[in-house]
Amino acid sequence: MVLNIPRPLSKVAGPREIVRQFVPSWFAVTMGTGILAVVIKDFPFQFPHQDDLGWAYWFFNVGLFGIFSILFLSRWIFFFNDAIPMFHHPVQSMFLGAIPMGLATIVNGLVLFGTPHWGNSATIAAIVLWFVDVGLAVLCGLLVPIFMLTTHSHALESMSAVWLLPVVPGEVAAASGGLLLAVVQNQRLAQNIAFISMLLWGFSVPLSMSILVIFFLRLVLHKLPPSDLIISCLLPLGPIGTGALAATELGLYAKRTFENSGYGVSATTFQSLASATPAIAMFVATALWGYGVWWLVIAIFAIGHTLRNRLPFNLGWWGLIFPLGVFTASTADLYKLTDFYLFRIPAAVLICILFVLWWVVMFHTVVRAYSGELFYAPCLGPRQACTQNELEI
Structure with a gap:
């Protein structure tokens, strides 16, 4: 009797092949796990052990990010020539943006979970990692578009919303920077x-909105x-939600x-900025939230329309989690900013949906990672068929 039960890592040649085939799209897992930890912390209705649950997800996310970082750096160390083609691949290169976005969730967790437990040391770690994240976000936001303009082959018909991935890290870092302001004690550093x-925000949001026009x-x-x-039809919620989140x-x-702050004219300017920013943020975030609702409805229709056919699982399914997560986080922040129930109820509902989706996608990820199916780098060309796909009993 033959059962379709794959042996562990049966679809890869060995542990070295896992390193050689490791792609940056794996960091989308850390993006989704990290944002779930954040929104659990921000759940608008208190429940027992709420902080403990958020802490557990964030701590798990730190472990995932550490493992993925080791695998990704190992690929560059041991398989340098096989890593270079990633920059020239028109899809895999886009997922380089997942690395700084995954790191941003670590920074957010240090602020929300680390500082209450570890105090100033967690704040210092968050500040240092945030500046690293800013550097990676800027590098990604410039380097990948340069490759798009010079070496990639793109066409409007084959375009997808993954074009957003290298651009969005800037505004994700902006949102993390806004959260950092809650714990940074040095006022000059906080202003910087x-x-x-x-x-x-300006580096990322306008370009993201331009890409959304092209995608539509x-x-x-x-x-x-x-x-x-x-x-990928759900990816537009990423820049919209993060833009609103950074503003809030x-x-x-x-x-x-x-x-x-400041003296003379600068003191008056800073005081005006302090009083005007909340109102500006409320207007910008609310307008973007409305835009996000439109894209959410379109994405649900598109995915529902396609459900008539089988949806093959891949790491792109994590595109369900992070974009919806940042949109949800911006909804929760709008409730904090406005105390308006229009935002409180949707925030609670979206967090519950996000929690269920995370478990569904994580289950499929673990099952396919167990077989080795997900360890595949498209930039290296077609993978050879495996000879041990089935377990005979």
């Missing part, structure tokens, strides 16, 4: 972080993407950061 976050044009002219890419974080902590 605030201004850098504003610059990163692609949908109108060439209809929905193929089933293996249909999950800056709005929540602007007064503390800018009031009683």
